[in-house]
Amino acid sequence: MKLNESKRSSGWCRFLKFSKQIVGGTTLLSALCLAPSAVLAGGHGLPKDAAPADQQVLRVPCDNTRNEVTFDFAVAVYQRYACIADLFQDTLVDLDKDFNVIPAAAESWSVDASGKVWTFKLSKGLQWSDGTPLTAADYEATFRYSADPSSAWDFTWFYSFIGAGGIKNWSKVVAGEMPTSALGIRAVDDLTLEVETEGVFPPLPGVMKFAFLLSKKALEAHGPYYNNDPDTSVSAGPYVLTEFDPGNRIVVEANPNYKGYRPARLQRIEGIYMSPATFFTAFQQGEVDTVPYEYLTPADFKIIESDPTLKENYLRHFGDFRTDYLLFDTYTAPFNDLNVRKAFAYALDRDAIVKNVYGEIKAMPAHSMLMPGYPASDTKGELTQYQTFDCPKAKKHLADAGYPDGKGFPDQEMWLRGEGPAMSAVYQASAASIAQCLNIQIEVSNKDGKVYMDALNAKPTQLTLGAVSYGMDFLDPANLLGIWVSSGRHSWTNEKFDSMVAEASNLVGDDKKREQMFRDAQKILVDDVGGVFIAHRWQGDLFKPYVQGDSFRVPDSNGISGKHWGNDWYWGNVYITNAK
């Protein structure tokens, strides 16, 4: 009903605006047009420098080339309406700027003596935008929906991948061997949710960052895509859907019935679909207020760096601690020879690639998998010696492998996963650096994403040499090192590495020992050259100066500001100043 009223108001307002153009403005008409601002739901805790509540409008660009089908994480993670996602519900936990787990929908949590059963207590009074109380049953229904094989959820792999941290019976339910009711997610009462894991897994609360929920009532009444229509959409998050024209425009407005931890300061967020090539132009034109880093070209960065205002408002941060790297099929020749892999690791001139291809604002050279700043990362540079540019050393390793001066080394084809121009250039430069140093031939082939993943995931793999990136799913070394264990997607095995990662992942009560084990495991990875690490990406966002909020303007404990990964409280904190 509220939505319909809102729609009528805006239609009426448009009519008045039109009338004003024809007959000239009147005070009465203006007053009528402003009437809706009296019932604005946003504007919570606006600072003194904020623009009036009815002007709290943030305009964000949306990529019109993406394949998007849903707003909801629990329906399809990789096909969400990315520019305006995860605003219709609160997860159980959120992260602060230092990536510490903080309460969100859950006000507290605890684990039992076995270390496997976690109890999350929901905050009291949470509700959906239609007035229905939000209960633990909504979370239970959401997890059951996602685990149901008929849902074919694209994130299903995750709860199997985290091993001991996987939700109990997850893999069996997903395989259709058990009913969804057997899942280790239980609504004990309206405010108590139990999560039982397969084994002991200390980082479990952080994993519940992904516990975005669906409304059980709406799911049963309208199916999983209920949020794709303003008439059936319900929200337990700070915003509600008011306008939805996929590929053209999405508008959400502050949820008047929101009772959660991040009430909106903004009145409205407008998602405007456009070509990625025009994001920066639209920003310059004043049509949008932010641009994420991945849509800024090297030419755009030149403009940003030469303009003090733009430079000050480009806020660089860790993002999802993404690392770009080369991978091999180490089970077959020539990459089954460690000397060949070491030759590649030493032949890559990371510094030159970062300086000349990425640009130093976008990346730092990588000598290992974990970006400095990530737990258990190599902040002291102790691993640099294993993977650094040293061409004579690289040539020696190749000669030791039986290919002196590259003679007899088979021509290689390096596959890319449907990369855009910027990352293609990085991988082209990487291939060129290695080929030039080792006097070998590497042809770069940019494949369709699905063709690439089919080849990578095949057992045995059909991908001899490839380039790819990976960013964290949760802030624990078990995540970014876990993808390198032999059951993961890479064709590289090291038993010691496997056992170390497995043991460290499940270790409770000795954080120092756990971290050291991960450090040791990473040393094995770089020394045995499971992959050749190119660069860690600095991510960031360009903001208009009038877009403010402590969540991204105030630096974290490392002195890094910017919209940090997983900081969902940003959406309740961002506001527009009266400088606009």
Next chain:
Amino acid sequence: MMILLAVSIIVFSLMHSVPGGPFDERKGRLPPAAKANILKKYGLDQPVWKQYINYMSHAVRFDFGIPYQRPHTTVAKLISKSWAITVQVGLTTIVVAFGFGILAGIYAAYHQNSWVDTLVTFVSSLGVTVPNFVVAMWLILIFAVSLNWLPMGGWGSSGQCLIDKYFCTDWILPVVAYAIAPMAIVARYTRASIVEVMGEDYVRTARAKGLSEVKVMRKHVLRNAQIPMVTALGTEIPNLITGSIFIESTFRINGLGKYFVTSTLNRDYPMIMATFLLVAFLWGILYLLTDIAYTMIDPRVRLGAKSLS
């Protein structure tokens, strides 16, 4: 019908021979049960020939299935919504491209080797060689960013329109960017056809008989120059009314053009089939119309048909 059948078989076979499917395994493999289930959900667990028969038996009733990219609608609804916009863009572009192209071609032909002819030839070459997305970005940078005269995107959303939501200021840049290449082709073909006809004996004879230049032009030159123009230019029309991903994407037009690319990238089989069948249908219709146009322009075509019968 035979063309549509052939196209459907070829496209169906090709799209099923490419790896991947309507599932995402970018970060990790889907568990086999989940993958099997999604294949079953979309009927992809059946042999390809069965899938084809199943698809076509529905397609003949205009039921093209559910697009994987928009699971809350149908292919037919999605196409009818997005194509309506694309057709607007296409038809406006045709009017502009053919209108200006023909005028420029005629003018250049009548002023052979003049500076106007050189200019038309140069602009035509430029129009053909510079991709429309480059032209689009130039236009945006000049007219939207630097001069701030026109909106940089949208279709009918600028609020400054001649009629309701039609003929708006945000139509100008996309139509110009989209029209430049076909306009160049039209101008070149028109010029070439007219120059060729102007050198014919019957034109010289008409002039010798004392006919006015306007009459020579209307009765002898233009009429006879139409056949090669229709042959060459007719084929531009289906391209224009099925949209361009570059133009639509760059100018924020929510049309059909992008689905030709995204449906392939996303292995959206129902959408791939529907879009290709649409294009094949339009091409078929257009060739039919071209043949009919021949008989109207040149009576000999009709007479030939009679004598054969």
